[in-house]
Amino acid sequence: MRIDVLSLFPPMFEGVFGESILKKAQEKKAVELNVINFRDFSPNRHNNVDDYPYGGGAGMVLKPEPIFEAIDHVTTSKASSPRIVLMCPQGERFTQRKAEELAKEEHLVFICGHYEGYDERIREHLVTDEISIGDFVLTGGELGAMVVIDSVVRLLPEVLGNEESSVKDSFSSGLLEHPHYTRPAEYKGMKVPSVLISGNHAHIEEWREKESLKRTWQRRPDLLTSYPLTDQHKKWIKEWEKDKNMLE
Missing domain, CATH: 1.10.1270.20 (tRNA(m1g37)methyltransferase, domain 2)
Structure with a gap:
């Protein structure tokens, strides 16, 4: 699987992608993780990626051009179209079933927003999925994307040491997992x-x-x-x- 993340703060992902299961998954070639700063695709010399909303109102809105250009960059020469996931508090509530669905894909792209919101054209013409990790608002989509990516990658073949681990997880079977015990007795x-x-x-x-x-x-x-x-x-x-x- 290949996963591309569009973010204004790529360093946020360094610790998460460089440790534990996500690190091992990359070492096993089960997944390729890339983080792209979509500010690099800004159309102006000041590298602005946001602007005031038409009609007035509080906050700034992410402009369409950097996101569209960044998506074009990560999807060039790809035979199949990726699932493009918008991290958004208005999105579908993330579940284990959704993780299992996304784990079957070959290419995922996550868009992590900031500010007041996205230009609606991003939502209407680029995105295949909108995901929320809960009924609360974060300062940006990065933390939510990390949660979803971790949940998806651990389901890929040979990522976990024991293939039964993910099958018996809470929610995978439809029930919560049973209690566990270890030594001493x-x-x-x-x-x-x-x-x-x-x-x-x-x-x-x-x-x-x-x-x-x-x-x-x-x-x-x-x-x-x-x-x-x-x-x-x-x-x-x-x-x-x-x-x-x-x-x-």
């Missing part, structure tokens, strides 16, 4: 559930499935409205609901 009187050290893999898988469902039921019950519950799942939920009602 007992610490300050706190013990690891005996089933996990029993060696009985069938019982372990059942425990994990049950705990994953329970955690989802407790913390994100909204996810269960579209989850295909089995008869066993429904039985467990009834037991938890009964116990909860008794405590209340």
